[in-house]
Amino acid sequence: MEDNNRNLILATVLSFLVILVWYTVFAPEPVSDQPSGQPLAQQGIGDQPLAPAVPVGEAAPADLAAADEPSEPLGRVAIRSGALEGSISLLGGRIDDLMLTRYRETLDEGSPNVRLLSPSSATADERVNVNLTKPYYAVYGWTPGPGVSPDLVPGPATIWTVESGDTLAPGKPVTLAWDNGAGQTFRRTFALDENYLFTVSQSLENSGSAAFSAAPYGIIARHGRPDTQNFFILHEGVVGMIDGSLVEKKYRDIAGLDPIAREGRAAIFEVGGNGWIGFTDKYWMTTLAPAPGQAFTAVVKYAEGADIYQTEARFPMQTVAPGTQLTAESYLFAGAKVWEVIRSYERDPGIQRFVDSIDWGWFYFLTKPIFQLLHWLHGLIGNMGWAIIALTFVLKTLVFPLARKSYISMAKMKELQPQMEEIKARAGDDRMKFQKEVMELYKREKVNPAAGCLPILLQIPIFFSLYKVIFVTIELRHAPWFGWIQDLSAPDPSSLLNLYGLLPFGVPAQGTLLHSLTLPALAIALGVSMWMQQKLNPAPTDPVQKTIFAWMPWVFMFMLGGFASGLVLYWVTNNIITIVQQYTIMSMHGHRPDFFGNIRASLPSRAKTREGKGK
Template identity: 40%
Template sequence: MQDDSSRNTIIFLVCAVLLFFVYQHFVLDPAAARRQAEVKARAAAEATAPVKPGAPGLAAVPVTRGQALAASPRVAIDTPALKGSIALRGARIDDLQLTQFRQTVAKDSPPVVLLRPEGAPYAWFAEFGWTGANVPGLPTADTVWTLAQGATLAPNQPLVLTTTNGAGLTFTRKIEVDDRFMFTVTDTVANASVAPVTLAPYGSIQRQGLPPSKDASAIVHEGAVGALGGDDPTLKLIKYKKWTKDGGIEPIASTRGWVGITDKYWLAAIIPTQGQAFKGQFRDTKVGDVSVFDANFVGDAHTIAPGQQVTQTTRFFGGAKVVPTLRAYEKKFEIPHFDSAVDWGHFWFLTRPMFQFLEFIYRYVGSFGVAILLLTVAVRAIFFPLAHKQYESMAKMRRVQPLVEELRKKFKEDPAKQQQELLALYQREKVNPLAGCLPILFQIPVFFALYKVLTVTIEMRHAPFMGWIQDLSARDPTTIWNLFGLIPWHPATAPMIGGLLDSSLHIGIMPLLYGLTTMMSMSMSPPAPDPTQQKIMQLMPIMFTFFMAPFAVGLLIYWTWSNIITVIQQYVLMRHYKVDTPIDRLFARFGGQKKAAE
């Protein structure tokens, strides 16, 4: 009975994992591939792509990104991490490129473009200002500000912009930037009129239209993100699909927090002065068939008496979600949940420590690939007591397998007696067939947590390991169909079946190594009693090879190395119990062939 229960449990676990792989392989991955193809097509056509007309501020005439940039006088941004410009028309931060991150692993690949000016395809920008009832001449998106100080925005080189409303109000905006991704915007309003005015500060991040690449993966959060709600805010996450469906959320009163719009690796976020009351909101305004996504805040109103002035400081983050950088900003400016802009997922209690371990090891070895190997050793060390019991039980099971087969034949016609004798045999030999299931159960959360780390952390993006592996977060770039690059031909160009060879049948070096080590590990286990089960188990390594091939190569490195450690552990224990192993038989076979040849 225990033997059958063990087999059924293993089959159940295998089927559960297979279902996950099938869903990932045949549903999520093809969808992501289609979206990636759309992204490439969009990138090729972006120079002439039109924007949707009709929205307030949206271009009524199609323009290119270059034309949109030229529509306003500009001041350059030049930092170690950023290139771009600030539009004097509207005083917006609307042109940013991340110079330390390339669009692909190619050395000549252009830098990632984060922000785009209004009028360009898929505009994405940040603006700041004041709002008030019955106050004429407040600065708008069409107001051209005067550059009063500075020539280029750089660390320790701020810009100062000014404008007036023609009725006694002078607006001054000081913009500073550090050497990473944080801007500090200080707005001052001076009232030289004869009457008091009441104004409230606001900040907004707006995204006009959604590029096809967004929401490409079910496990990655892309959309609205922030922390809102009183003095102890909670994390707010709204995927684009839900954001579009619901139209956003109502304003939430807060004294601490932030709002932003996030992609898989990139973030644009506005952080009001912490400790001051404000209301944060996410909105989706439909303009024709275009969604205009807006993450904004509005602060408490200030009454400015004649001869007085008021100042508001707002910070804007525009850059890559580098975890140490986010943590540093969270600590320095006391921004709640800022490093949660990285989507750690439901297994955050495993994902965060796992990333911290990889990051810690990386600082010493300089390679995330090596860090993954050491992580594998650490995980196996943690699970060593369970694994030891598993492999000990398997070794004993293999040792008593001939006795089990004898009992099955002897009591073939009496199943009840057969189970009774099998239980007695297991008790005498101190064998527990169920002991092999626990390590599998405990390693499944680790598997998903590592998958999450490799998928969402930018540190893994374009992280090289060795040889052909130049991006641990992507699939193995090699494929068996061109002999791993020896033939100058890409399978995707094959007529009729090119897409199939480049997606579902794309088998590289690491998937093959994974399949081989899986086969070795499974060959060390006791054979299933049923011939049908034996055939299924023999096919498992081949099936897993195809299912795992599209996964991040970093995950395959982890699993392959884990298989190797498993084989070593199994071999040592089986030798200890004097059990014949497939490795021994392999050595004996080749040794016998060598002697015969001599």
């Protein structure tokens, strides 16, 4: 019985070690957030035709490379808000220049803002000088209906004019217009809220003498595979919701889509009335969201020759009678995946399950409530580090009734340790005899050794859920605690090499194996707290197990040096609370643990009491 439980605990711990070793040794280096630069409206960069993409189907958007290069640079309409800064290109009327003004690349005060969208129109020199990313933009247009020439509908290369508004800002919409010269006028109105939601209204006014058929669409195009975290617990790539079903496709999966006749490499989803589709990074996202209740076709595709990844929202074909007008309204989210902001868009305008664009993982039933509790505590306390500590207290309180039984069982097993040693001495190498007598001892003393596994089994899903929360939620990004811990989503930057900042030289890059080996301060606190906690548990009788358990705290100390400091802070706090709880309960049952020596009983054990009574 003892061996079975020991093996269970050992297997659990070894599983942790496998994950930790993989993460520390084989996981890729974390990449920085997307590069940034000055908005193009300030830089004066001209527009050129978009790179080629794959046309899709008979009712598909026009080829993005259909236009000739303009002889002169075209104008831009500036975007200004408290959250965004950038511009709209009049070539295609596309949003292709966007920076997130609330977020910087690094913690340095002079660090540039994070750039989200970047045009394809910049030259190679301009892209380097302005520090632009690979082209990444949102473009809208119309697909011609039966009998309508493609030249009579606006596409990605159409040159628009500004009809109203000079700067897109909250409460200040901008309208672009294009007249096809055949009696039809197309308008595109952009509106912006205080955060990251654009409202895009595409209208078609038919002043001609005959009916006119066309279908509006929206495209998000991404040239080349972006730099991603490439970490197994994080989804980066296409994300969408198709009538209540979450769709996730990584870039390698998009490029590997089976070719479909006239569709290129594409996946097509018919959406009945509630859905959205786009690209997600670790912290940022760009998503097309048709108005709730609007049926549309969601398309994910890859242009192999041009190396372009696309998501599309195609609306049904519409026929506009002479003297009438058609308007199609949709939304474009382009910004940071802030939980509170995204959740607000679920309520208004009603984007279904939009909060699931955050990668909550397999333990979503734990990850979501843990994050919501952490978010609430942060709002109450005002510091994310102290909120993590408070969260640990709350979680420990919730599981304390079960943990209490475990601690009592451990106290009893500590009491029985001398008798188990006697049984081992009598049994010698006879394992069957040893197991039988130990089982009889447990039964006689009414001890359940399996109860000691309960805290570990409870801790595993909580640990991984909190790890997921700290790793994927932007609320932890660059969130400080105090002192040298200024980013709880990053590893502890301190190091023994420079005596924790006392010596005037740098340390190995955070998150690397070398940095983990230089013993960050939080990692040392973790190792010591694990060692103290281990002293409270019954020692294994098997020498091999005893050696493994003796080394465990120090192995974890080195391994977890590269983990996010917020996660290590949680684990250290959890260990300290466990030590206090277990020490208190064991003391109540007659044991005063001595961390620097042997466990000594302050009260006579029950075994000795029975012997005294027998005399």
